[in-house]
């Protein structure tokens with residue numbers, strides 16, 4: 001007798017009946033970039049469809065996204081000016097703090113996540129305090145914790161530390177609790193690789209390091225067991241959600257984290273992963289919607305509950321269209 005798995009692939013209804021993985025609009029987090037000015041909407045050349053938005057524009061963009069089905073956003077900021085101590089990251093009227101307040105007003109139901117890092121705010125572009133060419137760990141923790149507390153104060157539901165400093169989750173948890181924000185959650189970029197796929201983001205956030213690179217704090221791409229240790233540390237320091245980043249070239253690591261940890265798990269489909277699909281689609285070499293959905297599905301299938309992606313709106317539109325057809 002021949003075994004016939006094809007029986008259940010014969011038509012769309014049969015395929016839907018046995019489908020194992022489904023994306024839903026609630027899975028997605030849309031990244032947005034806040035910049036100074038008013039009425040500013042500047043497209044990022046290496047990320048077609050993604051913009052630097054002034055605070056007024058970001059409030060509009062967030063409510064349009066909410067109307068389109070997006071339930072969560074993550075905010076990044078381009079400050080007016082940068083300095084050695086990243087003071088724009090924790091200023092009361094910092095760019096992200098203002099964006100959080102504006103979005104909270106325009107879209108009270110939207111989940112607001114704030115990326116908690118210093119690299120967009122330091123003059124040298126590194127994710128911590130620099131002295132003698134080194135990125136200092138413990139000195140950076142205090143500023144990172146301060147940044148998280150000020151984002152919570154502005155109204156962020158979740159803070160997302162991405163600097164890869166050791167002990168940052170614990171330092172943030174303590175600072176949040178001490179300032180009365182025990183309900184603010186931490187989504188930790190626990191497993192963040194030193195990746196070439198962040199290239200377009202650094203154009204968007206103007207955060208390319210002035211010297212050196214981030215390999216002395218972000219993870220070495222060949223390592224997967226080390227990722228379990230990073231996840232374990234952040235779990236024990238009090239992370240509420242763990243993240244793996246980038247997503248598609250680290251699906252094996254994502255799966256390992258899924259199998260070993262029971263916290264909600266996020267994956268960041270980063271700027272370079274987005275740009276690759278966009279570029280090939282613009283050349284007419286691939287079917288953009290199909291490749292986008294296949295890619296995002298692979299991330300979910302590997303174990304992500306939450307997917308941060310610049311494609312959030314398009315993916316939700318595709319899901320809604322396929323629900324109707």
Ligand code: PBG
Pocket residue numbers: 115117119127162163197198199200201202269270271272
């Ligand atoms: C900040 C940060 C980065 C990204 C998210 N948070 C850049 C970096 O570490 O260089 C990358 C996101 C993307 O590429 O889409 N540290």
